[in-house]
Amino acid sequence: MADTQGTTAGIVVIGTELLSGLRTDLNSPYLCKQLWSLGVEVKKISVVPDEVEAITDEIIDFSSRFTYVFTTGGLGATSDDVTMTAVAKAFSEPLVVSPALRSTMVEQQSEKLSEEEYREAYDKMATVPQGAQLIYPEEGGYPLVTVKNVGSAYFDPFGWSDTFPHANPKWKHTFHLHNQPFLHQQVYIFPGPHSVVRQKFESSRHLFLRTPALTRTLQITTSEIIISKPFSTVSTRHPSVRFGSYPKDGPHEAKIVLTAERREDLNAAFKDLIAALPAGTFRTLENGQQGAEMGAMLLPNEIHREELEAFVYGTVRGKPGVFDPLGDVERVLGRSGDVVARIADSMNTIRQAINRYGPQHVALSFNGGKDCTVLLHLLYAARQEYARNRGEDPSTVPIKTLYVTHANPFPEVDEFVDFAVTRYHLDMVKIYGPMKQSIQAFLDKNPEVEAILIGTRRTDPFGEFLTNFQKTDPGWPEIMRVHPILDWDYGDIWAALEGMCVPYCVLYDYG
Numbered sequence: 188m189a190d191t192q193g194t195t196a197g198i199v200v201i202g203t204e205l206l207s208g209l210r211t212d213l214n215s216p217y218l219c220k221q222l223w224s225l226g227v228e229v230k231k232i233s234v235v236p237d238e239v240e241a242i243t244d245e246i247i248d249f250s251s252r253f254t255y256v257f258t259t260g261g262l263g264a265t266s267d268d269v270t271m272t273a274v275a276k277a278f279s280e281p282l283v284v285s286p287a288l289r290s291t292m293v294e295q296q297s298e299k300l301s302e303e304e305y306r307e308a309y310d311k312m313a314t315v316p317q318g319a320q321l322i323y324p325e326e327g328g329y330p331l332v333t334v335k336n337v338g339s340a341y342f343d344p345f346g347w348s349d350t351f352p353h354a355n356p357k358w359k360h361t362f363h364l365h366n367q368p369f370l371h372q373q374v375y376i377f378p379g380p381h382s383v384v385r386q387k388f389e390s391s392r393h394l395f396l397r398t399p400a401l402t403r404t405l406q407i408t409t410s411e412i413i414i415s416k417p418f419s420t421v422s423t424r425h426p427s428v429r430f431g432s433y434p435k436d437g438p439h440e441a442k443i444v445l446t447a448e449r450r451e452d453l454n455a456a457f458k459d460l461i462a463a464l465p466a467g468t469f470r471t472l473e474n475g476q477q478g479a480e481m482g483a484m485l486l487p488n489e490i491h492r493e494e495l496e497a498f499v500y501g502t503v504r505g506k507p508g509v510f511d512p513l514g515d516v517e518r519v520l521g522r523s524g525d526v527v528a529r530i531a532d533s534m535n536t537i538r539q540a541i542n543r544y545g546p547q548h549v550a551l552s553f554n555g556g557k558d559c560t561v562l563l564h565l566l567y568a569a570r571q572e573y574a575r576n577r578g579e580d581p582s583t584v585p586i587k588t589l590y591v592t593h594a595n596p597f598p599e600v601d602e603f604v605d606f607a608v609t610r611y612h613l614d615m616v617k618i619y620g621p622m623k624q625s626i627q628a629f630l631d632k633n634p635e636v637e638a639i640l641i642g643t644r645r646t647d648p649f650g651e652f653l654t655n656f657q658k659t660d661p662g663w664p665e666i667m668r669v670h671p672i673l674d675w676d677y678g679d680i681w682a683a684l685e686g687m688c689v690p691y692c693v694l695y696d697y698g
Contacts (some may be wrong), residue, residue: 555600
C-alpha cells in the first residue's frame with residue numbers, strides 16, 4: 188500500500204527490568220493502537236536498558252527516520268532514571284532545572300515532603316534538556332515533556348558541523364545514511380507507569396491526529412496453507428490495499444486484516460477476497476470486535492448481508508452469521524478432543540441450571556476476563572437452545588449480570604465489557620466494592636435471581652473444594668453458585684475461545 192500520509196513514529200521503551208523479564212511492557216502496544224487510530228504508523232519499537240548510551244543511540248537513529256519519537260520509562264528521582272540525560276545528549280543540549288516543572292512537582296506530591304530536605308530529588312525530577320516544552324493537561328497535573336529538534340538544511344558532507352554546530356558527532360553518520368531534510372522531528376518523553384502513559388497520551392492525542400487508515404477483518408477458521416493462494420492472488424490485484432495474515436495460537440486460526448486509505452479500495456478488495464476464499468473457511472468480525480482488537484476506524488458492512496451469508500455459510504442459519512454462539516458450540520461439538528468434552532460437560536451444567544430455575548432466574552458474574560468470557564458465550568448458546576426448543580427469541584430475556592469492578596480498571600476492560608453488554612444482551616449491574624456486599628446489592632436489585640454462574644476453575648484459590656452446584660457459605664447472601672467450567676485448565680480456555688472464534692479483551696494480546 189502506498190504511504191501517502193508519511194506520518195511515522197518510533198517507540199523507545201526504556202527499562203532494564205523489561206529486558207530481564209521482571210516486568211511486561213504494556214505501553215508500546217497501547218501507543219501502537221492509539222497512534223494507528225490517529226493515522227500515525229509505528230515503524231519500529233526498541234527496548235533498551237537504563238543506560239545513557241543505549242538510549243541516546245536509539246533516539247538519534249529514530250529521530251532521523253520518523254516523524255515522532257516516543258520514549259517510555261526512565262523518569263524519576265533515582266540514579267537509574269537517565270532518560271532526560273540521554274535525550275539531552277542526543278541533541279547536544281545542556282540539562283537545566285525547569286522552575287515551572289519543579290513547582291508542579293512540589294505541588295503534586297501527595298506526601299508533602301519538605302522542599303528543603305528533598306531538594307536534590309525535586310531538582311532531578313524537574314531536570315530537562317534546555318529548550319524542552321511542557322504540555323500541561325487541561326485537568327492539571329504533571330506535564331508531558333517534549334523536545335523538538337530543528338535543523339535547517341540538507342546534510343552537506345563537507346560542512347555538516349557548520350550547519351549543525353551543536354550536533355552530536357553520531358549525527359554525522361545518520362545524516363549521510365539518510366540524506367534528507369532533518370526538520371521538526373519531535374521526541375515525546377513519557378514516564379513508565381502504564382496508567383500515567385495513558386493519561387498523558389489522552390490529554391495530548393490531538394497533537395497527532397492525521398487521516399486514519401481504514402480496515403476490515405476476516406477470521407480464518409482453517410489452515411493458512413489452504414487460503415494462501417487466493418490471499419496472494421487477491422493481494423496482487425489490489426496494490427493500494429495492505430493485506431496481512433496474523434496467525435493465532437491454534438494451528439487452524441488466523442486473522443486477515445485489510446488496510447487502505449480509500450474506502451472504495453478497501454471494500455473492493457474485501458469483496459474480492461471473500462469471493463476468492465473457499466466456502467466455510469472464514470467468518471467476518473463484527474464492527475465492535477474489529478474496533479476493540481484493531482483500534483481502527485470502523486466501517487459499515489457495505490456488502491449485502493444475504494450475499495455475505497451465502498459466502499460464509501452457504502445458507503442462512505438463524506440470526507445473521509457473525510453472531511451465533513449456539514452454532515459455534517454445535518460446530519465445535521462435532522469435532523473430537525479434550526476441549527470438546529469440556530464444552531459438552533459445561534453445556535450440560537448450564538442446561539441443568541436453566542431447566543431447574545428458568546432463564547430469567549439465572550444470572551452471570553462477569554468481569555471481562557477470559558474465563559468468564561467463555562462462560563458467557565456458552566450461557567448465551569444454552570439460552571439460544573432453550574428458546575429455540577420453545578419457539579422463542581433468547582434476546583427478549585436479557586441475561587442478568589453482575590460486574591464487580593475496582594477503583595482503577597483498565598479502559599480496555601471497560602470497553603470490552605460494554606461490547607459484551609451489547610453483543611450478548613446483558614442486563615448488567617456494575618458495582619464497586621467487596622464481593623460479599625456487591626452480591627447483596629445485586630440481589631437487592633434483582634430479587635428474582637436464584638442462581639449465578641461463575642467462571643471459577645479448580646486451579647483458582649479455594650477452587651479445589653467447589654462443586655458444580657454449591658450454595659453460598661453461611662453469612663453470605665443466599666444464592667446457588669454454579670461453576671460450569673470448574674474442571675477446565677488454561678489451555679482449554681484458549682482452545683475454546685479460538686475454536687469458537689469468541690472475541691476477548693484485547694489486553695490478553697498485550698502479554
